Amino acid sequence: MRKINEIFYSLQGEGFHTGTPAVFIRFSGCNLKCSFCDTQHEEGCLMSDDEIMEEVGKYPAATVILTGGEPSLWIDGEFVDRLHRAGKYVCIETNGTRLLPGNIDWVTCSPKQGTRLGIARMDEVKVVYEGQDITGYEQLPAAHFFLQPCSCNNIGETVDCVMRHPKWRLSLQTHKLIDIR
Numbered sequence: 168m169r170k171i172n173e174i175f176y177s178l179q180g181e182g183f184h185t186g187t188p189a190v191f192i193r194f195s196g197c198n199l200k201c202s203f204c205d206t207q208h209e210e211g212c213l214m215s216d217d218e219i220m221e222e223v224g225k226y227p228a229a230t231v232i233l234t235g236g237e238p239s240l241w242i243d244g245e246f247v248d249r250l251h252r253a254g255k256y257v258c259i260e261t262n263g264t265r266l267l268p269g270n271i272d273w274v275t276c277s278p279k280q281g282t283r284l285g286i287a288r289m290d291e292v293k294v295v296y297e298g299q300d301i302t303g304y305e306q307l308p309a310a311h312f313f314l315q316p317c318s319c320n321n322i323g324e325t326v327d328c329v330m331r332h333p334k335w336r337l338s339l340q341t342h343k344l345i346d347i348r
């Protein structure tokens with residue numbers, strides 16, 4: 168059984184796959200307590216893999232996004248395989264502090280200040296900008312680097328930071344801008 172906060176269908180609002188329709192599986196709980204966290208993830212229900220697959224199967228998109236909370240607390244390679252057997256492309260949103268199954272298709276790592284990374288493979292880095300030095304993140308083994316305003320509140324400073332650090336691209340939380348989930 169895996170503890171699920173919510174399963175919903177929307178568009179990926181952030182980062183490389185922005186605009187892509189996707190089923191979001193939001194797992195419950197997290198190993199960090201970021202002051203800026205925009206998600207209520209503590210509540211949840213234990214669901215079997217059969218129940219999760221039935222819910223995911225209600226939506227037509229191939230992309231599934233594992234998020235939370237911190238999804239690494241609840242997933243394993245067997246669960247990712249199950250999604251693959253259903254034809255799904257499996258993405259994860261993770262804070263990067265915990266090991267991940269090796270068979271995930273797309274890893275979005277959002278490192279948090281004061282934490283140590285526990286993963287060696289990632290496809291994109293997505294940093295929530297709070298005015299911190301971002302140059303240290305540029306050595307991470309990702310192909311894409313995104314800087315995301317915090318709760319859409321510091322867009323000007325984030326744009327300015329990206330223009331000073333051109334390895335990065337702006338990621339807006341587009342779902343908040345157009346008021347979808």
Ligand SMILES: C[S@@+](CC[C@H](N)C(=O)[O-])C[C@H]1O[C@@H](n2cnc3c(N)ncnc32)[C@H](O)[C@@H]1O
Binds near residue numbers: 260262317
């Ligand atoms: C809610 S987290 C869940 C996944 C994982 N715990 C993580 O932090 O990557 C999903 C994404 O939202 C970002 N995020 C959380 N709170 C935010 C905020 N207030 N403004 C912008 N992005 C935020 C996180 O950094 C992460 O990239």
Ligand SMILES: Nc1nc2[nH]cc(C(=O)O)c2c(=O)[nH]1
Binds near residue numbers: 181235347
């Ligand atoms: N539309 C939409 N896109 C998202 N991308 C990452 C999200 C998350 O909370 O992990 C998220 C979310 O909550 N909604």
Ligand code: SF4
Binds near residue numbers: 200206237262
């Ligand atoms: S790691 Fe992610 S889910 Fe956990 S508190 Fe931070 S932003 Fe929220």
Ligand SMILES: [Mg+2]
Binds near residue numbers: 205206
């Ligand atoms: Mg979100």
